[in-house]
Amino acid sequence: MVAHAPLNAAALPAHAVPAYAVEVRGLTKTYQASGKTGPKQALKGIDLAIPRGAVFGLLGPNGAGKSTLINIMAGLVNKTGGTVSIWGTDIDAHPRQARASIGVVPQELNMDPFFTPREMLELQAGLYGVPKAERRTEELLEAVGLRDKADAYARSLSGGMKRRLMVAKAMVHTPPVLVLDEPTAGVDVELRIQLWEHVRKLNREGSTVLLTTHYLEEAQELCDSIAIINHGTVVACEPTATLLRRVDAKALTVLVDRDLDAVPAELSAFTAELAEPRRLVVRYQPSRQRVDGILAALAGAGLGVVDLSTEESDLEDIFLQLTGGAHARKEIAHDAA
Numbered sequence: 348m349v350a351h352a353p354l355n356a357a358a359l360p361a362h363a364v365p366a367y368a369v370e371v372r373g374l375t376k377t378y379q380a381s382g383k384t385g386p387k388q389a390l391k392g393i394d395l396a397i398p399r400g401a402v403f404g405l406l407g408p409n410g411a412g413k414s415t416l417i418n419i420m421a422g423l424v425n426k427t428g429g430t431v432s433i434w435g436t437d438i439d440a441h442p443r444q445a446r447a448s449i450g451v452v453p454q455e456l457n458m459d460p461f462f463t464p465r466e467m468l469e470l471q472a473g474l475y476g477v478p479k480a481e482r483r484t485e486e487l488l489e490a491v492g493l494r495d496k497a498d499a500y501a502r503s504l505s506g507g508m509k510r511r512l513m514v515a516k517a518m519v520h521t522p523p524v525l526v527l528d529e530p531t532a533g534v535d536v537e538l539r540i541q542l543w544e545h546v547r548k549l550n551r552e553g554s555t556v557l558l559t560t561h562y563l564e565e566a567q568e569l570c571d572s573i574a575i576i577n578h579g580t581v582v583a584c585e586p587t588a589t590l591l592r593r594v595d596a597k598a599l600t601v602l603v604d605r606d607l608d609a610v611p612a613e614l615s616a617f618t619a620e621l622a623e624p625r626r627l628v629v630r631y632q633p634s635r636q637r638v639d640g641i642l643a644a645l646a647g648a649g650l651g652v653v654d655l656s657t658e659e660s661d662l663e664d665i666f667l668q669l670t671g672g673a674h675a676r677k678e679i680a681h682d683a684a
């Protein structure tokens with residue numbers, strides 16, 4: 348286990364605060380062959396710089412290498428090549444200090460059902476060597492809304508409470524970098540929104556958050572920047588807004604003032620379809636075409652516009668584009684089910 352180090356971001360002198368919470372350069376990982384399975388190159392030269400204070404999303408289809416990357420950062424898996432710094436500390440040069448700078452909330456809710464939240468946090472702090480006087484058990488219970496469940500058996504907690512307890516557990520040693528692995532996998536919509544709010548709160552309070560998710564909506568909603576990895580390679584790493592602008596396609600839905608039986612010829616410069624007798628859907632490329640051009644064409648066809656709305660492309664379009672269609676589409680559909 349790692350020794351406790353006072354690594355609260357706020358407690359560090361200004362010069363000790365790194366620009367990047369996590370820096371990964373040329374990271375490779377090859378799992379050795381075992382049994383009938385040959386060696387597997389899971390990471391093929393990853394470069395990533397996660398800015399301090401970010402909520403950073405790590406996306407990729409199953410088997411892309413996300414868990415391998417996180418586990419190397421957390422000191423749970425040995426890398427094959429490259430360098431990794433956590434909060435300015437190289438994981439090879441100072442492995443204990445690097446591990447003390449990161450807290451990982453795993454996907455599985457692995458907890459002893461007969462321990463109470465308070466006991467669990469105390470135990471975890473002990474494992475990290477946090478001296479009794481410096482423990483933050485009560486503060487953390489309060490922060491994750493479990494004060495009134497502090498002495499209840501873990502088995503009596505709801506799924507959402509258990510997840511929040513896992514977050515508190517990952518924070519007992521006050522790591523400036525918090526990794527959430529699929530934080531809302533399998534939770535209902537209401538709880539997901541509650542957990543998102545909680546992640547935002549942790550971030551506002553100073554944690555740099557790295558999260559992996561299969562839910563593209565979640566990444567779009569929460570993350571300032573997103574890296575997409577596929578087959579062990581980073582295929583995109585950009586601020587979310589920049590990434591979203593990559594797909595140059597929008598749809599304009601127009602409700603017109605009379606029934607149509609076909610798309611008017613005046614709209615032939617656009618890709619349009621008649622969804623209902625009075626509802627036209629016109630697809631266009633914002634970089635090349637403007638909405639007033641579409642409206643002028645509608646006016647030219649003698650149509651009045653009763654109402655209209657536009658629909659942006661979303662992360663799903665980009666994800667599919669970058670990770671290769673059918674396979675990824677199947678995975679998303681599967682996750683949504």
Ligand SMILES: Nc1ncnc2c1ncn2[C@@H]1O[C@H](COP(=O)(O)OP(=O)(O)OP(=O)(O)O)[C@@H](O)[C@H]1O
Pocket residue numbers: 378379387388389407408409410411412413414415416
């Ligand atoms: N211990 C291991 N031994 C051998 N191969 C492994 C091991 N762990 C992972 N792999 C392989 O490395 C590749 C990357 O796996 P990894 O678990 O990092 O992907 P992932 O992006 O986290 O996937 P998921 O979204 O399914 O969790 C996969 O091909 C996987 O089969």
